[in-house]
Amino acid sequence: TELDRARFLLTPGESLNENQTERGQVLRQVVALMVAHRRPSWYLAQGRKDLDETTDAYLRLLATEGIIDTGWRDAALRQRLVFRDMVRHPPLFPTSHGKGSTAARSRLAGWLGTSLYSLDRLDASVDTTLHGELQDAVSDYLGRLADPAFARSQSLIGERLLQPASLGKVSYSFTLLERTPQGNLVRVQTDTTTQPLDINEGSKLELGSTAKLRVLATYLELVAELHARLVPLEPKALRDTAFDRQDTLTRWAVQHLASAKDRSLDAMLLAALERRFSADPGERFFTGGGVHSFNNFNDSDNGRSPTVREAMQASINLPFVRVLREVVRHTMYQVPGSTARLLEDDSDPRREAYLARFADREGQTFLRRFWRKTDRRSTDELRSVLLEGLRPTPERLTAVFRYLEPEAPPEALSAFLKERLGEKAPNAARVQSLFSRYAPDALDLPDRGYVAGVHPLELWLVAYRLQNPQASLTQAIAASQSERQAVYGWLFRTRVKSAQDDRIYTLLEVEAFLDIHQRWARLGYPFGHLVPSLATALGSSGDRPAALAELMGIILNDGVRLPTRLLTGVQFASDTPWFTALGNTPVKGERVMAPEVARALQQALSEVVERGTARRLVGSFRAPGGEDLSPGGKTGTGDNRVVVRGRATLALNRTATFVFHLGPRYFGSLTAYVVGPDAARYRFTSGLPVQILGSMGPTLMPYLGTAPGSGCASAPP
Template structure:
């Protein structure tokens, strides 16, 4: 018995011990669930190993997020792509975040980096001295910290989402887990295996919800792994500052209220946070809502009670809607109202709101907006330079919308000088005041003519050359539109084109000097040069006659070459005969040196200079002399075929516009208006254009179009037969009808293909274009052939001139093949002309023009990266001595030419003046219509421009423009003197920048 009793006793004791162990374990689990003491101990020690340091150079350990709405919105996901784009654009990583070993291991395991995330962020732009000029922050309306949030808002949120979060009895509590909800969700998930129709409630806390909608792909929990990832990441984030988490939990509440997703609405875009949600969906003032809900509900007037009830209902509705924003806010407003009213009753039941508040809130209407009306339009004038910076950012990062750019966590240091920008903008605006009220520097000079000054757009851009780059310091104009007339327009800038023409002229001289400088006089005498190649002949003559063969000497001599300014000569250019005139008739019939002609902007000198340039390039074509001399040269056929093709296309485009969209009868009537009408002509045209028509249709047509005395009578069958569609060639048909053969072909083609486009008509007419010019290929027509070949040779020469201009940053993709290009017919852009001055100042080297010096992505985040522009080596696009000669030429324009009024305008404090050079230009762009005898029938104004492209000292350069668009420009007679006077008036505003030593 004793032995058996002993065994029973030990068994009982063992069972009691096991029970106590289980009980202790249960109690320990319950204690841990309530207090999170063990979690706090271990997770806080792991969190202490998380760290980031920013050090020079590219980081070997940084890890970028791959997905997540928050990380995508702030630009973190795309950072590797941005860095590659910026590297190509010339920016280097100066400094970048380094992950601690544990943080690197932690993120590589798939967890989200633990750091204090930003409640809002966006693009920030500073000027060159660090002054803030632009700041975007999204969401826009936030609580800066927990203390600003009305207590009732916190209580409502916690009741709906996370009731135990702020329990002060447990200072170490892990906010990532609410065990009751998690257990209920787990049980429901298990039951769903049996009953798939069951709806599983979420077990998320505010902390894990934020991890989900910020960092999970698409902001969703798609698997158990995703849920674990969110909980682990939220836990690590909560213990970053040690074991106690109460302050972290306060931040969670504040961050959630500021960032919860609330869909998207037209006119605003993505909506985040309570403040932006109230504004976007209800159109209410966020501060006013905060004030209403901060008041105690007792002793309020009826109007305040109603307003408070409305605010309460709107807040509750947004907390409800954040669970399914696209459904509640964009689709089913009635479901949102019903759910909101349910929560209002529950909130009153637990005492969070009073019954009075509940009843008033339920009675209040819940009216959501369908779109957000844009704010009142702001003037574009103060933002011209800023917009140029933002546009360059779009290009650098290769993104398509300012909407996205403004939401990136990005700080930028621009090159703009904000104070000079503001003062200059104010000055230019004063120039645009109505003339009667104008009291500024321009008024006394009578430069505007009869027009109203308020219609003139004034523009000023200034750059500073620096080591390895050119910096934009200011860019402003008075056009209150997004368009930037400096870089976004195509303007005829008149005589400023002479600057490019002179550059091309001097480059040719420099090239010929290099080609022939090493030849002796005897060798030079043997060089064969066509008599029409005046530039080559002049260089050979110079090198044969002067002992000083230095490039600087021949360039100086080239600037003293003389040209006639006579307007009497007729010039065959651009496919026809043209005459040109000088701006000032006092210059007619005089000879001018190149320098004097440049100083005084004399048109006919530069027309003749462009002819010399064209002839030079024309005779660089191998064998061109033989081509023009020998009528049997096989290359002539190729040139003539090309001419026929091009000329034919011009006619086809004209005929297509004439007949497209017309019915056959209407089109034929139009054709007959210019055609001598007799039975033979009508029959030939009709049968060719409509070959499938039968005799009856032919007869009806002829009877309807023959005039009295032209009746064909019994000859109709004969006419029908003898005018068959294959009776005459297209050339013969044109001769018979006295209509251009291609006009007949176009009408016939459109009859068969009424929906054909212009491109199709041109594509399918290649053979006919050659056919109608067969007469041109006969050697007996050599003189006419030569005229057309020379026209094509001129086009080829202008292709070479275009390449020379393009190398010097001409902004467009073609030139008008005419000598008139020398005086502005090919147009230009103000900032492109300024870029040419920059090349001159930089001794023939082109350097990139910057609006952005430095960028910083993700400041105070694990992704922080600072980039700066690396100094460019530049591109030598012009011979340095050509640049020197051009600089001297520009100085001459100010010293004794059309820009004399700007002399001595830029004086330093010691009384010395900064050297100023430049080129003026006046563009009077008109649409002229001439009669068959060449006389002008109608001249319609298109726009008028005045431009002054300049440099100041050795560092600064830019361009001033005055511009009037449309027929109103007929009322203005201003010249480039107006642009020069604008710069003179701006001089005092610019001097603080011009005199500064720094080049930030």
């Protein structure tokens, strides 16, 4: 029923006498709606018979009270309610939201603290930074890559790229931002999945060697900090500077400044990039609580000792594993009188006294960090946060489960292991053995943490919060006094020096990665922890394409972190007395990196394109207006599998990523990925997104302006 027609028929007048049937139908509808608003989910669905009967009762009551005449009442009582067929005639035809608008809607819903359902019922309009035409052009281009003929025309078929028969299961994500005085403006944000999940911002993927960019940034930051501390020293004081023999980074810094003619920070950073690290895969590394080995992608690199710069260009694995090891050891030993130094001298009289102070002070420090990591988490989320950082083995998982669920029967342990390990879960006899071996009284807290590969205090805190969900941080600290002493005190009581050293190193490595994580988080790393292993240099801690793009923006902006903006304004209730408009606050950048470090990273990224793994992009982007859009970036390939006893058993996903900049203003990321067991059939590497970006050049170039903000920003959102 049209509203204007209903309003006309409900208005008293002599001319309506001939419309009694229609008037009766409208009256019945209006009264029914007045009744239905009390319990709409009942009356308008299963309770339609009740609605008819209640409507009849109110029509009679209206006549009895003299509000309507008996003729109108009788006409309404003769009618029956007819409900709309929501399938054939939906009240609101569904609209197809592109990935860009979906991202904007999700961002706004998050800001308002509401659901997308409720958002659709607001009288609101939004201004976005997205360039509509370019967003559609890129989405269309990526969508066409599933067509073998089009993929071949873009030179995407070949070794280490794609094969015609398997194009359909490869998904792509792309984000492009522009650095402006108003912040980093998102110009394109899209992916080819049909799911609401935004791969750019909502995923956690192993993006392979892109992690080397984060490792390189941390390495150069430490060099800059050493320069600030050491360069003011006189030559004699510099030569007398004490450093631990394991702290090779400090030793190199002292030697460099003692002999260099140019002692500036820029010169020291360039010298740091020229240091050589072995690419030999033969060394076994004690990291992550065990002994590990790593391989290079190309066997031809095995006998080399490239510079850090060359290793970055060619994305060679082993040099970066060793760079991260140097960063970890420097982090362990950089504090004067640190535990790491005291542990090397068994006869140091300060050991016991220092241990007690260390356990109390450092134990509280790490407990607070773990509290922030687990804060505002549900019971299931607490377990997930703890388990997601584990390398899953039956022993580790059982050690954790028996501590968190000491009263659970063997059947519960079996179900837990099947959930986490799938087909690789142990049989019933093995489960029973594990159940007894890792009983609550079989191991103390430090040993259990060591077996599980997690910090014992994190394990204790998760168990404590599961048992005391309402407890405060103050209460947790008070309750953990004996555990803090136990975690650190046991280290000095074992008589086996090698076992003692291994366990000490494992704990110190965990603590070093907590410090490294804080550095990464300052540069936009999106997750709450790092895997405490040198494998993090090769991507085992995961990342997000959008977070990598943010790091690229920091580097391009000489170390200043600008806000990333997708929405620029929101207007509520336009043309009403309640009109409200919201806009962005002025940009306030935060310096998170020394400008000299940012410039050194810019140069390293440019060389990846000039003569490294992305060299196929050389000359691909030439602006018609003469602006230099020479690209730079970092490639990464992720091949994530479950491996048991050296044999790959289950492929989880395969990714290939290129985080890039185009000239001084535009930057972003491009990722290709396959999820699930089918990933084992793919052999593409990071050359794929590099080739795609190059092939997209003709699509992108018309929109990349020659003056700041004049390109993508000039088009309507």
